[in-house]
Amino acid sequence: MTNKQRIVTYSASAAVGIAVTVAGMLGYADGAIAGCGGVLLAISALKLFKGYRYETDPAYAKRIDTSNADERLAFLATKAAESTFQLSVILLAVLSLALRPLGANDTANLLGCIMAGQVALYWLSYLFVSKKY
Amino acid sequence: MNNRIAELRSANGLTQQALADELEVSRQTVISLEKGKYNPSIMLAHRIAARFGLTIEQVFIFEEGE
Numbered sequence: 352m353t354n355k356q357r358i359v360t361y362s363a364s365a366a367v368g369i370a371v372t373v374a375g376m377l378g379y380a381d382g383a384i385a386g387c388g389g390v391l392l393a394i395s396a397l398k399l400f401k402g403y404r405y406e407t408d409p410a411y412a413k414r415i416d417t418s419n420a421d422e423r424l425a426f427l428a429t430k431a432a433e434s435t436f437q438l439s440v441i442l443l444a445v446l447s448l449a450l451r452p453l454g455a456n457d458t459a460n461l462l463g464c465i466m467a468g469q470v471a472l473y474w475l476s477y478l479f480v481s482k483k484y
Numbered sequence: 485m486n487n488r489i490a491e492l493r494s495a496n497g498l499t500q501q502a503l504a505d506e507l508e509v510s511r512q513t514v515i516s517l518e519k520g521k522y523n524p525s526i527m528l529a530h531r532i533a534a535r536f537g538l539t540i541e542q543v544f545i546f547e548e549g550e
Binding site for chain 2: 416
C-alpha cells in the first residue's frame with residue numbers, strides 16, 4: 352500500500368469514527384459503540400498525521416523507509432513474535448492446570464482448548480510455510 | 485561470527501550513521517553488526533563487503549562450530 356492509499360484509507364476510517372461518535376453523542380448508538388468510534392477516530396487521526404508528515408518531511412520519510420527495509424528490525428519482530436507465542440502457550444497450559452483444582456473447570460477447559468488451537472495453528476502454518484519455502 | 489566492519493568503517497573515514505545511510509539500514513543495525521550481536525543476511529553481507537570493495541570472506545570471519 353502506498354502512502355497516498357494509506358491516507359485515503361485512514362481518511363475513510365476517520366470519517367467512520369466521526370460518524371459513530373456523533374451518532375453516540377446524539378443517542379443513536381450505544382455508549383460502548385460510540386467509544387469504539389472515538390478510538391477509531393483517534394487512531395485514524397494519528398495515522399493521518401504520520402502519513403502527512405511522511406509526505407512533507409523528507410528526513411522523516413527516509414527514516415521510515417529505512418526502518419521498513421531494515422532486516423534486523425524484521426528479525427527482531429520475528430523473534431518477539433516467537434517468544435510471545437511460546438510464552439502464551441506455556442501460560443495457557445499453566446493456567447489450565449492451575450484452575451482445575453480450584454474448581455474453575457469450564458475456564459480451565461476453555462484455556463486448554465485455546466492452547467490446543469494455537470498449537471494446531473502453528474502446525475498448519477508450519478506445513479504452509481514448508482511448502483512455500 | 486566476528487567481522488571487520490568497525491575497522492573498515494574507521495579506515496574509510498565513515499561514521500556509523502554514514503555507513504548506515506549507504507547500506508540503507510538503521511544506525512542501531514550497524515552498531516549490532518559491529519559488536520557481532522547480529523549476523524546479517526547474505527544480501528546485507530554482500531552489500532557491506534561490496535561497499536568496502538572486498539569479498540564476504542574478507543569482512544566476515546567464519547569460525548568452526550558456528
